[in-house]
Amino acid sequence: MLIESLNHPAPEALLAFLRAHLHARVTLHLAGEVEVLYAGRATSMAEAGDRLLLVKPDGSLQVHGPRGVKPVNWQPRTDHLSAELEGGCVVLHAERRSPAEVVQVRVIGCAQVTALNLADEALFLLQGTEAQMQQALARAPHLIEAGLTVLDRELLVGVGGIDLYARDAQGRFVVVELKRGKAGHDAVHQLGRYVDAVRTQVPGTVVRGILAAPDITVPALKAAQAAGLEFVKVEALPQVPEEARQPSLF
Amino acid sequence: MLIESLNHPAPEALLAFLRAHLHARVTLHLAGEVEVLYAGRATSMAEAGDRLLLVKPDGSLQVHGPRGVKPVNWQPRTDHLSAELEGGCVVLHAERRSPAEVVQVRVIGCAQVTALNLADEALFLLQGTEAQMQQALARAPHLIEAGLTVLDRELLVGVGGIDLYARDAQGRFVVVELKRGKAGHDAVHQLGRYVDAVRTQVPGTVVRGILAAPDITVPALKAAQAAGLEFVKVEALPQVPEEARQPSLF
DNA sequence: ACCTGGATGTCGATG
DNA sequence: CATCGACGTCCAGGT
Numbered sequence: 446m447l448i449e450s451l452n453h454p455a456p457e458a459l460l461a462f463l464r465a466h467l468h469a470r471v472t473l474h475l476a477g478e479v480e481v482l483y484a485g486r487a488t489s490m491a492e493a494g495d496r497l498l499l500v501k502p503d504g505s506l507q508v509h510g511p512r513g514v515k516p517v518n519w520q521p522r523t524d525h526l527s528a529e530l531e532g533g534c535v536v537l538h539a540e541r542r543s544p545a546e547v548v549q550v551r552v553i554g555c556a557q558v559t560a561l562n563l564a565d566e567a568l569f570l571l572q573g574t575e576a577q578m579q580q581a582l583a584r585a586p587h588l589i590e591a592g593l594t595v596l597d598r599e600l601l602v603g604v605g606g607i608d609l610y611a612r613d614a615q616g617r618f619v620v621v622e623l624k625r626g627k628a629g630h631d632a633v634h635q636l637g638r639y640v641d642a643v644r645t646q647v648p649g650t651v652v653r654g655i656l657a658a659p660d661i662t663v664p665a666l667k668a669a670q671a672a673g674l675e676f677v678k679v680e681a682l683p684q685v686p687e688e689a690r691q692p693s694l695f
Numbered sequence: 696m697l698i699e700s701l702n703h704p705a706p707e708a709l710l711a712f713l714r715a716h717l718h719a720r721v722t723l724h725l726a727g728e729v730e731v732l733y734a735g736r737a738t739s740m741a742e743a744g745d746r747l748l749l750v751k752p753d754g755s756l757q758v759h760g761p762r763g764v765k766p767v768n769w770q771p772r773t774d775h776l777s778a779e780l781e782g783g784c785v786v787l788h789a790e791r792r793s794p795a796e797v798v799q800v801r802v803i804g805c806a807q808v809t810a811l812n813l814a815d816e817a818l819f820l821l822q823g824t825e826a827q828m829q830q831a832l833a834r835a836p837h838l839i840e841a842g843l844t845v846l847d848r849e850l851l852v853g854v855g856g857i858d859l860y861a862r863d864a865q866g867r868f869v870v871v872e873l874k875r876g877k878a879g880h881d882a883v884h885q886l887g888r889y890v891d892a893v894r895t896q897v898p899g900t901v902v903r904g905i906l907a908a909p910d911i912t913v914p915a916l917k918a919a920q921a922a923g924l925e926f927v928k929v930e931a932l933p934q935v936p937e938e939a940r941q942p943s944l945f
Numbered sequence: 946a947c948c949t950g951g952a953t954g955t956c957g958a959t960g
Numbered sequence: 961c962a963t964c965g966a967c968g969t970c971c972a973g974g975t
Contacts, residue, residue, distance in 0.1 A: 446726065446727070446728070446745050446806045447702065447703075447726065447806035447807055450702070450807060452697065452700070453697070472747065472759075472761060474724060474726070474747065476696065476697065476724070476809065476811050477696070478696070483968070484968095485968060486823065486875075486876060486931075486967095486968045487821060487822060487823030487824065487875070487931070487932070487967095487968045488821070488822040488823055488932065488968090489819065489820060489821040489822065489968075490818075490819070490820045491817060491818070491819045491820075492817040492818040492819070493817060494813075494814060494815075494816065494817030495696050495811070495812065495813045495814040496813065497722065497724065497749070497811065497813065499747070499759065501759075501761055501762060501763070502761050502762070503761070503762045503763065505762070505763055505764050507764055509722075509749065509751075509813075510813060510816050511722060511751055511752055511753070511813035511814075511815070511816065512751060512752070512753045512755070512816070513751070513753065513755055513771070513772070513955075513956075514755050514757055514766070514769050514770075514771050514954095514955065514956095515955060515956075515967095515969085516764065517816075517819065518968090519764050519968085519970095520764075520968095521763070521764050521968095521970065521971085522763070543946080544968085546968075556696045556697035556811070557697055557700060557809060557811075559726065559807060561726050561745070561747065561806070561807075562745065563744075563745045563746065563747065563759075563760060563761035564744060564745040564761075565744075565761070566744065566760050566761065566762070566767075567741060567742040567743060567744030568740075568741070568742040569739065569740070569741045569742070569767065570739060570740045570741075571737060571738070571739045571953085572737060572738040572739065573736065573737030573738055573953080574737065574951080574952085574953095575950095575951065575952085576951090601974095604880070604914050604948080604949075605948095605949060605950075606949085606950085606974095624951095625736075625737070625951085625952085625953095626736060626952090626953090627962095627963095629963075629964075629965095630854060630963095630964090631881075631964090631965090634884055634888070635950090638884065662962075662963060662964090663962085663963085664854050664963075664964090665963095668854075681736075681737075682737075682738065733953070734953095735953060736952095736953045737952090737953045738953090739953075763970075763971080764969095764970065764971095765952095765954085765970060765971075768953085769953080769954095769955095770953090771953090771954095771955065771956085793961080794953085796953070798953095821968080823968075824966080824967085824968095825965095825966065825967090826966085854963090854964080855964070855965075856964090856965090875966085875967085875968090876967090876968085877948095879948075879949075880948095880949090881949095881950095885965095912947075912948060912949095913947085913948085914948075914949090915948095
């Protein structure tokens with residue numbers, strides 16, 4: 446997994462290292478003093494400072510400072526990636542089109558550079574996504590309301606899709622908007638938009654709107670009530686039945 | 696800047712290394728085979744695989760795979776961070792409250808671990824933010840429309856704030872919503888919401904709504920026209936005057 | 946290529 | 961602490 450690593454390489458050695466590994470399906474890690482220029486949707490300039498640079502096989506690049514999960518500068522997946530010597534410093538160019546953007550990393554000094562082989566992605570399971578919530582509620586719509594019958598999922602109406610389209614016990618149409626976390630008033634407006642769209646497409650019918658989420662902000666709840674929309678509390682993570690909780694599994 | 700680095704340390708050596716540096720205002724970088732569990736707003740499990748682990752002085756942690764800017768697993772800023780030996784493997788625990796979340800990283804094998812001192816953040820300048828756009832347009836509202844007078848910025852109305860509140864040449868009130876990038880129909884609805892709020896608060900007056908952005912999606916433009924709202928194209932990055940473009944600067 | 950919406954979004958500001 | 965909105969959001973998926 447560890448392919449090669451250099452401590453305090455001279456610019457020429459660093460350039461050779463980068464040239465050797467940049468396009469070799471390899472992940473690069475570089476710690477050093479670095480200056481970053483970015484131009485694209487916006488423009489940024491980061492003065493020289495100690496940073497941590499990461500370059501992945503897909504050409505994505507990120508420059509990390511001492512704080513936070515977010516990089517100081519980044520480039521999501523480049524169409525072109527190259528390293529040159531400019532004025533005695535190694536400079537990395539990372540470009541992409543659409544949107545047209547450039548990130549330029551000037552390496553003033555390199556403390557350590559490492560080439561790694563990160564193997565193909567191992568199995569990754571995520572639970573609690575909105576898609577899973579939608580599937581679970583489509584199978585058990587009574588968790589939203591007794592007597593609910595799901596007609597459709599991801600029903601396209603105008604532009605954008607209705608999470609769940611259903612009919613209630615009285616035969617009225619119901620538009621359900623799901624949120625995996627606390628719903629804000631943006632969710633209320635999204636729901637209102639879908640309800641309006643359905644009312645427009647099917648004139649003369651009663652259409653209910655239900656916002657289903659584990660929680661809702663106070664202003665959002667007020668907005669929902671004002672707009673004649675309903676909020677129903679549902680759990681994001683499906684409850685494990687009591688009999689299935691075998692202590693032996695832990 | 697480079698404090699210490701180990702290649703292929705045994706679990707005990709790795710544990711000692713982590714214990715020595717974890718709470719020392721130091722940035723840690725670890726490459727190795729790793730298994731990650733996450734539980735919090737959602738739940739995830741990543742089987743053992745070659746990954747790159749980053750731990751920053753603020754307690755933030757991220758585990759990177761071979762693709763993309765986004766980590767496979769992460770934790771934004773922990774309240775508690777610790778390393779233990781469990782079953783012959785070093786295990787990192789990263790917890791935070793609010794939201795209550797845990798990330799657990801089991802290090803099956805470590806190829807390289809490095810402790811770095813990332814100095815305090817250097818100067819960072821970002822241009823082209825919405826805030827800067829707002830400031831520029833507040834000073835030069837004619838870029839939106841001739842005869843416009845800005846009354847207020849970030850005017851609070853109900854929920855959320857109006858980017859620019861103005862009066863046009865005919866004395867009508869104008870609500871301006873800014874977007875630094877291409878505006879979608881969410882921007883249209885946000886503007887519509889603000890316009891409605893103003894009309895409610897000041898009944899009987901004519902209120903115009905202008906969406907000012909460098910671009911707009913086709914559906915958003917249609918939605919704006921249908922809602923009686925206007926779109927005005929403005930540049931996100933302030934245009935540099937011709938006389939200021941000195942080739943010598945490049 | 947454009948557009949939409951989700952996300953463990955993250956992050957900072959503000960009441 | 962809750963809420964809200966920007967972000968170079970990133971990213972996958974659909975048309």
